[in-house]
Amino acid sequence: MHPAPSVIIFTTLSGLGFGLLVFLGLGMPAVTGWTAFAFFTIAYLLAVVGLSASTFHLGHPERALKAFTQWRSSWLSREGVCSVAALIVMAIYGAGLVFFDTVLAPIGWLGAALSLGTVYTTSMIYTQMKTVPRWNMPWTPAKFLTLSLAGGALMAGQVAVAIVLLTLAGGITLATWAIGDTAFARSGTDMETATGLGRIGRVRAFEPPHTGTNYLTREFIYVVGRKHVQKLRVIATLLAFVLPVLLLLLPFSHALAVLAILSHVAGVAVMRWLFFAEAEHVVGLYYGKR
Incomplete structure (x- = not known):
């Protein structure tokens, strides 16, 4: 699928923020006063900027508020409801820390659960799509959740936890790539099933349905070279997981911590680009692209 900058910014920043x-x-960390204010400011900037970026990929951004009404059937709507609830609850919790030096633990736990729930609902927007076999598997939400938690631990200064979560997220990411590479073939979807003509024999495209590009070809058919994929996977793995872990294993310094965070964010951004660029939508069968 077309790796639009808006969805890359959205999935990268919102995951880190939440x-x-x-x-x-x-x-974690146990902060109050202006230190807490700084942490919450960073978290809110990442989460809100990420969520705002997602609206730029909508056909009618002015109708975004209507998405909140479809929470019974839409994961996108559930994401919106969950994100707003998380931000409101965490604002109450943060206000207690910043202005009153008071830890409202139950509210913090609820906010943490809602924040994690927001990441899960985001992942389910893609996981539910049977038309993209690479996404339609349990590994997709596992990848989103572990990446979010790993980035969160890294930014929260939880070194030991971050090392464990970065290692876990790296392993799950490698698994999603390995399993995803064969997902389309294992789905059983081909030109015969797509057209319903398999009963009469082998089907092939004689001519493409359109002489030029259209919405489907722009949004759902994006072909990236295999050799480029492998290079980008190595770059993403090194930046998002390997380098941050190595930096965290060194004697602590703020400079190394910042470098680890920047490396991780850059690696996740590359990974998000691959997430969309590698997604093979079944509609490509009609255009001879699968």
Whole structure:
């Protein structure tokens, strides 16, 4: 699928922001006053900027508020409801820490759960899509959740936890790539099933349905070279997981911590680009692209 900058910014920044809110809600680190204000400011900037970026990919951004009414059937709507609830609850919790030096632990736990729930609902927007076999598997939400928590632990300064979560997220990411590479073939979807003509024999495209590009070809058919994929996977793995872990294993310094965070964010951004660029939508069968 077309890796639009808006969805890359959205999935990268919102995951980091809500991941940091999870740890702040759990009291990790245990901060109050202006230090807490700084942590919450960073978390909210990441989460809100990320969520705002997602609206730019909508056909009618002015109708975004209507999405909140479809929570019974839409994961996008559930994400919106869950994100707003998380931000409101964490604002109450943060106000207690910043202005009153008071830890409202139950509210923090609720905010942490809602923040994690927001990441889960985001992942389910993609996981539910049977038309994209690479996404339609349990590994997709596992990847989103572990990446968010790993980034959150890293930004919260939880070194030991971050090392464990970065290692876990790296392993799950490798698994999603390995399993995803064969997901389309294992789905059983091909030109015969797509057209319903399999009963008469082998089907092939004689000519493409359109002489030029259209919405489907722009949004759902994006072909990236295999050799480029492998290079980008190595770059993403090194930046998002390997380098941050190595930096965290060194004697602590703020400079190394910042470098680890920047490396991780860059690696996740590359990973998000691959997440969309590698997604093979079944509609490509009609255009001879699968």
